Amino acid sequence: MDLKQVIIINSDLEMSKGKVAAQASHASLNAYLRADNQKRSDWLSAGGKKVVVEESREKFPEVVREAERLNIPCYKVNDAGLTEVKSGSETAVGLGPEEASKIDKITGEMTLVK
Amino acid sequence: MDLKQVIIINSDLEMSKGKVAAQASHASLNAYLRADNQKRSDWLSAGGKKVVVEESREKFPEVVREAERLNIPCYKVNDAGLTEVKSGSETAVGLGPEEASKIDKITGEMTLVK
Numbered sequence: 001m002d003l004k005q006v007i008i009i010n011s012d013l014e015m016s017k018g019k020v021a022a023q024a025s026h027a028s029l030n031a032y033l034r035a036d037n038q039k040r041s042d043w044l045s046a047g048g049k050k051v052v053v054e055e056s057r058e059k060f061p062e063v064v065r066e067a068e069r070l071n072i073p074c075y076k077v078n079d080a081g082l083t084e085v086k087s088g089s090e091t092a093v094g095l096g097p098e099e100a101s102k103i104d105k106i107t108g109e110m111t112l113v114k
Numbered sequence: 115m116d117l118k119q120v121i122i123i124n125s126d127l128e129m130s131k132g133k134v135a136a137q138a139s140h141a142s143l144n145a146y147l148r149a150d151n152q153k154r155s156d157w158l159s160a161g162g163k164k165v166v167v168e169e170s171r172e173k174f175p176e177v178v179r180e181a182e183r184l185n186i187p188c189y190k191v192n193d194a195g196l197t198e199v200k201s202g203s204e205t206a207v208g209l210g211p212e213e214a215s216k217i218d219k220i221t222g223e224m225t226l227v228k
Binding site: 005007009016017018019020021022023024025026027028029030032033044047048050051052053080112113114 | 194
């Protein structure tokens with residue numbers, strides 16, 4: 001299996017590099033914790049590949065719905081809003097670790113964060 | 115206990131926002147996996163606070179040494195170098211979850227990533 005994790009950053013928000021890094025880390029860790037043991041272990045052994053993309057928040061409900069339908073571990077970050085963004089802002093979504101081709105059904109068209 | 119995780123980004127490298135986010139996520143997850151169960155659980159329950167700072171790579175050996183001495187979970191990321199940086203580049207270090215005041219002995223003077 002070719003496993004990966006994809007982290008989607010909310011492109012509507014203006015977040016600094018450090019803020020994006022923290023939100024991505026939240027999303028990554030919590031999506032990981034929702035994966036089953038076998039996928040966690042296989043993914044970590046293979047290096048824990050992570051890809052960071054961006055998308056408008058209006059797509060987040062669809063992302064979460066599709067992840068549930070496809071049984072992909074998924075975690076949406078609602079930021080406490082202590083810095084930079086309003087409380088409850090949906091800053092990022094973590095998907096996987098999961099089979100890459102399966103995640104690509106959701107994130108395949110999204111743009112990498114530069 | 116006031117637990118946090120600090121992620122140190124290598125300030126010598128020119129990395130995009132997406133690259134930094136991926137490296138921070140690697141560092142965060144792997145440092146987490148090196149923490150004991152009680153600290154993992156307490157930290158996650160309290161929201162999993164993460165702070166992202168930057169420092170020159172020349173400080174990394176000292177950071178790792180001090181983390182070992184203070185018994186702080188620590189993970190240094192050596193990037194595979196498939197994108198943006200050379201293979202083996204030390205892109206980031208994750209510290210904690212650990213008592214905030216203890217981590218501050220190492221990272222207290224470092225600059226937040228903007």
